[in-house]
Amino acid sequence: MAEALGFRDVKAGILDRIRGGDWPPGTRIPNEVELAETLGCARATVSRAMRELADDGVLDRRRRAGTWVATSPVRQARIEIPLVRAEVEATGARYRYALVSRDRMAAPNWLRARLGLPEGCPVLHLACAHFADDFPFQYEDRWINLSAVSAAARADFAAEGPNEWLVANVPLSEAEIAFSAVAADAEVAANLSLAPGEPVFLCERTTRLDGEAITLARLHFGRGYRMTTVL
Amino acid sequence: MAEALGFRDVKAGILDRIRGGDWPPGTRIPNEVELAETLGCARATVSRAMRELADDGVLDRRRRAGTWVATSPVRQARIEIPLVRAEVEATGARYRYALVSRDRMAAPNWLRARLGLPEGCPVLHLACAHFADDFPFQYEDRWINLSAVSAAARADFAAEGPNEWLVANVPLSEAEIAFSAVAADAEVAANLSLAPGEPVFLCERTTRLDGEAITLARLHFGRGYRMTTVL
DNA sequence: CAGTGGTCTAGACCACCGG
DNA sequence: CGGTGGTCTAGACCACTGT
Incomplete structure (x- = not known):
């Protein structure tokens, strides 16, 4: 009998039984108390292991019902x-x-609709280029709501990118991120050294603080960019 | 004094203090014991709250050193x-x-290099179309390693997609996923009703079991597809 | 109603690593 | 060395929901 089983061991044990075919997808697996007894550890340990596996999508759990191997x-x-900066330097x-x-203006209608801004809301529009060894890596189309972050009007963003400025000056915020593939328009193409119409990987990030829109970033990545999973 | 503080309350409290500006990025925050005393709950509760915030990237934690608000x-x-199927039906x-x-063949060289297959390794190549209300939604280019999943040679995949067959027949596996934007080639364009060269959102998933490659899926999404974050 | 997951508590020991 | 996070335990109560 093993001594001092950790929740990692329990996770591994469950995964092994799933991978080994003992518990095929759809199987109902023993409850926390049973598993704790068979393994010889506390229920809390089994509970944490199962909770993390459920977070990863490996298990499905329902109260009163039990735990199943996800189908x-x-x-x-x-x-x-x-x-x-970190992404480039990592390579x-x-x-x-x-x-x-860098332009200060009233928010255009499409932006107002997207962020829920009032008519005439002052915004700062920035276009930024990020290079890796002088090759264009990312073209950033950035909009900042000046009625929410008035201090941004006094930043010139010549030496420091807006993202770095914002994380240092706006406490914390909720972000919504969307990825898509779009065709490069003339401006994006010019800044990324692409032909107009070439496919571009786009990351759009909307940031809010207490429901109020702070900024919209549209990050266009250069040719061949791949975003990969961790874990 | 509030009664029975839960770890969610603790998380919310920490987030409030960060968002409120009490704890700007880079601040060292109180340790678990102190927080537990001030809040009037057990250390384990604070611990879980801080661990989850660290998982989310909001906090940085180091042993012996302490916990900081992430910069x-x-x-x-x-x-x-x-x-x-679920994605389409959700709309x-x-x-x-x-x-x-559906073609059985020896693995082409690019696939062998990518998945680490031996020369002459038998593979199954499938092209599949997924529709939403008869509009093309996804075009799937699927390769299955028959030396690892020989049973796939006897499946015809006429009624059921390869993904559903695989999850039901291969216990569990590690997946590596990459997203990118590519130009539609003639085949993809035809199957997604696009013009050749139009940008396509591509999800490539490689699946392995004990290090051996099982399958490579290249999922091409139709025009305007957006992948968004949860949480 | 009773079984199941979900959570909290109080206490304990350990691993790690900065001073 | 001592302080910090990381984890385990044993027990308890509650919330939910299938039967």
């Missing part, structure tokens, strides 16, 4: 959203940032 | 990888599956 595994994955390349344009 | 939040996000549309082609 459709790999339901969710984790992806990293690194800072551009061994030198990172360089450049501000392409 | 770069939103480092990772969770995305859902639903089954095609209210009717799901329909069709097998486009």
Whole structure:
């Protein structure tokens, strides 16, 4: 009998029985008390192991009913959203940032609709280029709600990108992220050295604080970019 | 004094203090024992709250050192990888599956290199179309390693998609997922009713069991597809 | 109604690592 | 060395929900 089973051991044991075919998808597996007794550890340990496996989508749990091996595994994955600088430097390349344009204006209608801003709401529009060894890596189309972050009007963003400025100056916020594939328009194409119409991997991030929109970032990635899972 | 604080309350309290500006990014926050005393709950409760916040990237924790508010939040996000059928039906549309082609062959060189297969390794190549109300939704380019999953050679995949067959017949496996934007080639364009060269959102999933490659799926999504985060 | 997961408590020991 | 997070235990109560 093994001594001092940890929740990692319990997780591994459950995964082994699933992978080994003992517990095929759809099987109802023993409850926490039974497993704790057979394994010789506390129920809390089994509970944590099963909870994490359920978080990973490997198990389905329902109160009063029990725990089953999920019939459709790999339901969710984790992806990293690194800072551009870190992402570039991780490849061994030198990172360089450049501000392409900076304009203060009233929010255009499409932006107002998207972020829920009032008419005439002042916004800051930035276009930023991020390079890896002087090759274009990412083109950032950034909109900042000045009525929520008025201090941004006094930042020039010449040396520091808006993302770095925002994380240092806005406490914390909820983000909604969406990924898609779009065709490069003339502006994006020029800034990423692409032909117009070429496919571009796009990451759109909307950030809110207490429901109020702070910023919208549209990050266009250069040719051949791949976003991969961790874990 | 509140009674019976739960770990969710503790999480919310910490987040409030971060969002409120009491604890700006980089701040060292009280340790578990102190927080438990001030809040009037057990250390385990605080521990779980802080652990989950650290998992979400909101806090940085180091042994012996302490816990800090992360300087770069939103480092990772969770995305859902639903089954095609569920994804289509969630929109209210009717799901329909069709097998486009099915060929048994020796693995081509690019596939052998990618999955680490031996020369002459038998594989099954499937092309599948997934429809939402008879509009093309996803075009699936699927390769199955028959030396690892020989039973797949006897499945015809006429009524059931390969993904559903695999999850029901291969116990569990590790998956690596990558997302990118590519231009539609002639085949993809035809199957998704696109013009050749149009941008396509591509999800490539490699699945392994004990290090041996099981399958490679290349899922091409129709025009305008967006993948969004949960949580 | 009773079984199941979900959570909290109080206490304990350990691994780690900065001073 | 001592403080910090990381984990395990044994027990308890509650919330939910299938039968």
